[in-house]
Amino acid sequence: MNLIRRGGRFVIRHGGRVAAELRRRWIAFGVLWRRSLQVRVVVSTLALSSAVVFVLGMVLQNQITDQLLAAKIQAAQSQATTAQATASVALRGVSAVTDDLQTRMANALSSLTTSASDPQQGASSAAGGFVPVLADEQVGLQPDQEVSSGPLNDVPAALRQFVAAGRTGYQITTVPARSGPTTYLAVGAPITVASQPIQLYLLFPLTAEQQTISVVQDTLMIGGIVLVLLLASVTYLVIRQVVRPVRHAAEVAERFAEGHLDERMQVIGEDDVARLAESYNQMAESIQDQIHQLEEFGQLQRRFSSDVSHELRTPLTTVRMAADVLHASREQFPAGLARSTELMVDELDRFEALLGDLLEISKLDAGVEELASEVVDVTGIARSAIASVQGIVGGTTTVIELHVPEPGAPDSTAEVDARRVERILRNLLGNAIDHGEGLPVRITVAGDEDAVAVTVRDHGVGLRHGEHDLVFNRFWRADPSRNRRTGGTGLGLAISLEDARLHGGWLDAWGEPGQGASFRLTLPRRPNTELTDSPLPLDPRDVEQPPVDPEVPTVSVTATGAVLPALVTPTAEVYAVPPVPAEPPPDSWLSSDVSGIDAGPNVPVARTED
């Protein structure tokens, strides 16, 4: 009892673990099943051949049993006929009234068993040994009133009724004995020579037949198991012949896909696998050729870029120098000539910028550009981009505000090519200053777990519907009549887009007529990671209130804490307001009103009043 309780506890304690282990195994097997053709084929073969062998074994066994029994029954019946005759002679004229029925019966039995070689085994005959039983049973008589000789109780009741009714019959019965249950074939026949019905039963033990059948069963079972195992191993070997080349082909194809273009399959023989290998190799060959061709094109393109660069730059240098020489002494020229010289020098600058951008984009198109990535702080890049556009800010009323991640918020470090990111931001800032109508330009840097984003927001005329994608088109201009300060080449945003793509990042635009535009650059923190979301929303109105009224200058704070009009300081660095609730909605962490101004952690903070 105690043991059972302990066992129960054990089962409860370990049952869960065992179940988990079983589940784990089952899942592992499921994976193996799905992934390995070999396992699938071998297991299927095992299952199907087991079923076939089982059915076959059952049929065979039944057949053999039936045959054995039929022979036995036939022999037993003929033996019974003989015994019936013998018993009839011995019991002729017997009567329960006149004779001692019991004695007569014993005599009759002994005459039946005279030929028995071994008295213990009863009589023997062609049908094998048997035990004879004699009984006088009448239909309807009480069972304990009968007189019998021999083990009448071993004769099944159904047979006794059947024979008592005067018919001949047989039945197979199992009799419990001390040495274990024994199965007999019981044959019964009525003896009608006496004044009252007497029945003769012969009990043939089926031990030998059972032994034969169990030997057959064992043989069939072992044979079946061996057959199934043999089949499984044959299947395994055969399928291995097919699967191995397929796996090899898969490996070769994987290595090929990884860029080992010289990888080829071995062609052995002329069978289907060899054909597969051959056609695979042909495919690989042609892909390799194509790739080489493309590589050559790329190299040609690169060479072309480089050559164009040289060929164009040399005359441009001469012109540039000549123009500068003229420009240097323009005071000596008449007014028209002097102005022409100035125009020439200015346009040469534009020409140079255009040439540079064209070369850049042709290199990007050729796909020969590589990232010189290192882990840098994108905020730092944004600062240097702002510094580099100060030249075009000068003389405008534009204020550039930089919003950096709040201390404690995810920082803005990422593995990027600093030169390219700065170029993107420079382009975006130049664009914002060009189209910002002198209103503040806001550049916001933010990061999350996987990405760093920078938005550049202006409050100029904005973009019309459908222009969000057009802005990245080469040489596309929103409004040709618009006054340009940066002398943009029309390629800046296209190059920026390519640079962003090179990083695996996004560059997208938002704009509404009259509400300004916003460009968002999203870069993955680590190269080759898929971007799913940006730390900043594209539509800046999600996080801000209406733009600051230009008539009310933005207030910003210098490092000393003095409050100055924003127009005096070209760049106001501002912290984004941290989320007030513990779980902010994803887009609202950058609160609308800019309140904390970067003036050191302990400096009082001025609020921007809208």
Place this chain on the structure above:
Amino acid sequence: MAENLVGSAERAGDHRVPHARGAVGATIWGMKARVLVVDDDPALAEMLTIVLRGEGFDTAVVADGSRAMPALREFKPDLVLLDLMLPGMNGIDVCKAIRAESGVPVVMLTAKTDTVDIVLGLESGADDYVVKPFKPKELVARIRARLRRTEAEPAESLTIGDLSIDVPGHEVLRDGVAIQLTPLEFDLLVALARKPRQVFTREVLLEQVWGYRHAADTRLVNVHVQRLRSKVERDPEHPEVVLTVRGVGYKAGPP
């Protein structure tokens, strides 16, 4: 033949003659500084001549790379302006040939912005480079920076690592044996040796040795430190004279 070359190198390179001290003009000791222009583009070469003459330099032009060396020996320039793409002989090879004979400052003119080409040019011995299209002022500033020699105190002598430097004599000795350095390499070594405890960032060296006002290409420093090490270090793999301070820059090895 080798001696002959060395002899001509001394004449041609002329790097033992102290140049105008702190001079920013185009004259050296009252003489016009001589610039050899090696460029195959006649228009650009002529324009360069006009600009350089206007700035007070004496110039000579060769259009073919293979004629650069004879012109160098004949004209004995104080500086060579070398286009990288040349017929006859590639600019890189010309640069190597010049370096084999002389330490004369070489400024490359290159249209290539590819890193590889610029690094190749610097490794072949060019002191500085200007990317086309350049402004005349920019070019002249670079030339003047290369012609301006290190100011030497009278009888100033420095030690760096196991080397001793005779600054006015423009000589670097190890165990009494002179080591040949180009003027740029000499200036670099002197800059480091004058402040033995100071770590120089690449930007500071660019300003002190190359005369760049604001940050420029720090590869210039890397390449020339490698070239300098290959001449002054016993084992350039384990430098003892010019030490790298990881993440900062370079400093002088202890004497």
